Amino acid sequence: xxxxxxxxxxxxxxxxxxxxxxxxxxxxxxxxxxxxxxxxxxxxxxxxxxxxxxxxxxxxxxxxxxxxxxxxxxxxxxxxxxxxxxxxxxxxxxxxxxxxxxxxxxxxxxxxxxxxxxxxxxxxxxxxxxxxxxxxxxxxxxxxxxxxxxxxxxxxxxxxxxxxxxxxxxxxxxxxxxxxxxxxxxxxxxxxxxxxxxxxxxxxxxxxxxxxxxx
Amino acid sequence: xxxxxxxxxxxxxxxxxxxxxxxxxxxxxxxxxxxxxxxxxxxxxxxxxxxxxxxxxxxxxxxxxxxxxxxxxxxxxxxxxxxxxxxxxxxxxxxxxxxxxxxxxxxxxxxxxxxxxxxxxxxxxxxxxxxxxxxxxxxxxxxxxxxxxxxxxxxxxxxxxxxxxxxxxxxxxxxxxxxxxxxxxxxxxxxxxxxxxxxxxxxxxxxxxxxxxxxxxxxxxxxxxxxxxxxxxxxxxxxxxxxxxxxxxxxxxxxxxxxxxxxxxxxxxxxxxxxxxxxxxxxxxxxxxxxxxxxxxxxxxxxxxxxxxxxxxxxxxxxxxxxxxxxxxxxxxxxxxxxxxxxxxxxxxxxxxxxxxxxxxxxxxxxxxxxxxxxxxxxxxxxxxxxxxxxxxxxxxxxxxxxxxxxxxxxxxxxxxxxxxxxxxxxxxxxxxxxxxxxxxxxxxxxxxxxxxxxxxxxxxxxxxxxxxxxxxxxxxxxxxxxxxxxxxxxxxxxxxxxxxxxxxxxxxxxxxxxxxxxxxxxxxxxxxxxxxxxxxxxxxxx
Numbered sequence: 226x227x228x229x230x231x232x233x234x235x236x237x238x239x240x241x242x243x244x245x246x247x248x249x250x251x252x253x254x255x256x257x258x259x260x261x262x263x264x265x266x267x268x269x270x271x272x273x274x275x276x277x278x279x280x281x282x283x284x285x286x287x288x289x290x291x292x293x294x295x296x297x298x299x300x301x302x303x304x305x306x307x308x309x310x311x312x313x314x315x316x317x318x319x320x321x322x323x324x325x326x327x328x329x330x331x332x333x334x335x336x337x338x339x340x341x342x343x344x345x346x347x348x349x350x351x352x353x354x355x356x357x358x359x360x361x362x363x364x365x366x367x368x369x370x371x372x373x374x375x376x377x378x379x380x381x382x383x384x385x386x387x388x389x390x391x392x393x394x395x396x397x398x399x400x401x402x403x404x405x406x407x408x409x410x411x412x413x414x415x416x417x418x419x420x421x422x423x424x425x426x427x428x429x430x431x432x433x434x435x436x437x438x439x440x
Numbered sequence: 441x442x443x444x445x446x447x448x449x450x451x452x453x454x455x456x457x458x459x460x461x462x463x464x465x466x467x468x469x470x471x472x473x474x475x476x477x478x479x480x481x482x483x484x485x486x487x488x489x490x491x492x493x494x495x496x497x498x499x500x501x502x503x504x505x506x507x508x509x510x511x512x513x514x515x516x517x518x519x520x521x522x523x524x525x526x527x528x529x530x531x532x533x534x535x536x537x538x539x540x541x542x543x544x545x546x547x548x549x550x551x552x553x554x555x556x557x558x559x560x561x562x563x564x565x566x567x568x569x570x571x572x573x574x575x576x577x578x579x580x581x582x583x584x585x586x587x588x589x590x591x592x593x594x595x596x597x598x599x600x601x602x603x604x605x606x607x608x609x610x611x612x613x614x615x616x617x618x619x620x621x622x623x624x625x626x627x628x629x630x631x632x633x634x635x636x637x638x639x640x641x642x643x644x645x646x647x648x649x650x651x652x653x654x655x656x657x658x659x660x661x662x663x664x665x666x667x668x669x670x671x672x673x674x675x676x677x678x679x680x681x682x683x684x685x686x687x688x689x690x691x692x693x694x695x696x697x698x699x700x701x702x703x704x705x706x707x708x709x710x711x712x713x714x715x716x717x718x719x720x721x722x723x724x725x726x727x728x729x730x731x732x733x734x735x736x737x738x739x740x741x742x743x744x745x746x747x748x749x750x751x752x753x754x755x756x757x758x759x760x761x762x763x764x765x766x767x768x769x770x771x772x773x774x775x776x777x778x779x780x781x782x783x784x785x786x787x788x789x790x791x792x793x794x795x796x797x798x799x800x801x802x803x804x805x806x807x808x809x810x811x812x813x814x815x816x817x818x819x820x821x822x823x824x825x826x827x828x829x830x831x832x833x834x835x836x837x838x839x840x841x842x843x844x845x846x847x848x849x850x851x852x853x854x855x856x857x858x859x860x861x862x863x864x865x866x867x868x869x870x871x872x873x874x875x876x877x878x879x880x881x882x883x884x885x886x887x888x889x890x891x892x893x894x895x896x897x898x899x900x901x902x903x904x905x906x907x908x909x910x911x912x913x914x915x916x917x918x919x920x921x922x923x924x925x926x927x928x929x930x931x932x933x934x935x936x937x938x939x940x941x942x943x944x945x946x947x948x949x950x951x952x953x954x955x956x957x958x959x960x961x962x963x964x965x966x967x968x969x970x971x972x973x974x975x976x977x978x979x980x981x982x983x
Contacts (some may be wrong), residue, residue, distance in 0.1 A: 228956075408573075424526050
């Protein structure tokens with residue numbers, strides 16, 4: 226009975242892993258579908274802020290199918306807490322938030338419900354913080370800002386709109402295998418296959434060991 | 441004392457060691473004699489110069505001890521090694537935090553025959569060539585940028601390396617400067633073995649040595665659980681397999697980083713302490729524990745966080761053994777402490793001889809230079825570093841929950857140059873299995889409360905080891921708080937045996953019959969976590 230239960234759990238678990246793999250690989254990775262036309266090469270660095278800061282700015286055209294926004298916000302030690310509202314006129318069309326504490330990378334990606342159609346002349350309102358240490362806002366400095374009293378208004382944020390691309394992970398496997406073989410030793414496509422064989426060996430060893438010892 | 445967790449349906453398998461007896465009984469001396477009697481006669485005599493018989497006997501004894509290790513333990517180690525090798529293949533060169541510094545340290549030892557001279561970045565021309573041609577500086581901490589992806593870029597890298605740029609750097613190795621030299625000294629072996637190739641060959645060879653250390657970690661986690669839960673093979677296997685499949689262990693051990701060796705030495709320490717609690721503190725065990733402390737201290741300074749717990753174990757076990765052996769037991773303690781502290785004294789002497797502060801670069805880490813603020817400030821910071829802020833505390837981490845956002849979410853996955861993590865929904869979904877394990881662990885503690893009471897001293901030692909490391913990491917972050925928050929899950933890798941212990945108690949908490957299914961479920965969960973973590977890294981660098 227016990228051995229059977231282990232077998233069942235193992236079989237169901239492995240089947241779930243395979244099913245999840247298929248589901249993930251059938252998924253189309255996100256690609257940039259557009260941006261708000263504000264360049265993101267430069268940044269405005271603001272000091273640590275103990276209170277949330279907000280700004281509203283034009284967001285250009287939000288492309289149809291957008292499921293995530295990539296905002297040029299970088300925390301010094303970790304990504305800051307962030308919330309956003311997307312407006313069309315005075316109507317809020319999307320709201321989303323991002324928990325702080327993520328990697329200190331030059332942008333934060335926030336998922337939103339998919340846009341069934343594109344939104345013209347959108348506006349985006351972003352609230353960031355409080356923060357630990359300085360925060361960088363990638364985009365352009367805003368001349369109109371300082372009188373508002375809100376530091377964040379000094380920056381016009383660079384925003385990218387992401388949506389699922391036209392190709393699934395499956396169709397990229399060949400190029401990914403080639404890619405893994407570059408810039409390393411040993412090099413070549415065989416390297417990725419070696420990794421695959423090693424993981425298969427891991428799965429087989431783990432399965433056999435689990436069946437043998439868990440009784 | 442060799443207590444078992446009680447279970448109504450307990451089926452005791454073949455005992456781990458037939459000689460196991462309760463601690464503190466008069467049988468301790470008999471055990472020591474019995475253990476000694478099992479050694480070959482020539483080994484008992486001890487070494488004498490030019491005595492090949494002794495060497496053969498020692499080799500035979502070691503071989504016998506290795507053969508006594510269950511096959512399942514070796515297989516768990518194999519899984520950990522294969523997994524780490526796989527990670528070493530999938531992670532691009534130098535795309536693990538501080539890997540360029542660690543490589544430079546070893547290169548400095550080999551090529552310049554000297555320890556690093558500063559924390560500046562003055563890598564060798566060869567290393568700079570690889571960093572430039574692989575676009576390391578652009579890629580790290582920029583998740584949208586992929587590794588080189590064209591034959592032209594690959595050809596340029598190969599051509600530049602074919603020019604044989606110099607391997608001699610300026611002595612500045614960046615962040616690794618403060619690290620003790622033992623790990624890097626070991627890495628000189630694969631570095632030298634692969635020296636006929638390019639730097640990339642050497643780096644991969646060094647990563648493979650780290651991968652072997654993952655095997656050591658899994659092996660001794662298995663043996664640790666065997667000492668703690670004698671007769672319960674499924675707990676040993678499930679716990680050790682979970683550790684072997686832990687993606688963070690694979691990731692770090694698939695890179696050139698002293699954390700891999702620190703984790704392995706820590707697993708050895710947990711095993712040695714558990715063994716001593718199970719079988720008594722013999723002199724060889726005391727010497728071994730002292731030596732492990734010395735080795736750990738020479739591997740990475742973070743090991744010092746575990747040291748108070750290990751010393752506490754030595755003291756408690758000596759007091760216990762003293763009841764049977766008298767003063768002789770304290771002699772073992774003194775020897776162990778002398779061995780353990782030897783690296784510190786040598787370090788102090790070397791610093792004094794060279795005109796540096798006695799504790800050298802460690803001074804700052806220990807807070808002798810940089811730690812301002814009251815004890816309450818430090819306590820408040822360390823508390824908030826891991827736990828929710830209490831009323832009245834200064835808010836050191838505004839806008840986030842350190843428990844959830846820094847430790848839990850990052851524990852779910854935090855790879856590369858701390859720039860690769862799972863999407864938010866995965867981190868949220870991970871709360872479910874974590875909560876189930878936590879509930880089962882609580883149930884396991886309730887079921888085993890009598891055993892826990894009986895083995896309270898041992899439990900306190902493990903808790904002290906864990907607590908010591910947490911405090912050390914928290915205080916280090918406090919001291920360097922103007923340079924960042926050091927909330928990186930890799931710093932807690934030395935506590936992997938405790939994770940295995942928690943999982944084992946959780947499995948026990950599910951009961952004998954359901955426990956087996958839960959154990960299988962936990963192993964599958966770790967396997968899935970590992971596979972999808974590797975896919976995450978592949979998608980980040982190569983898609």
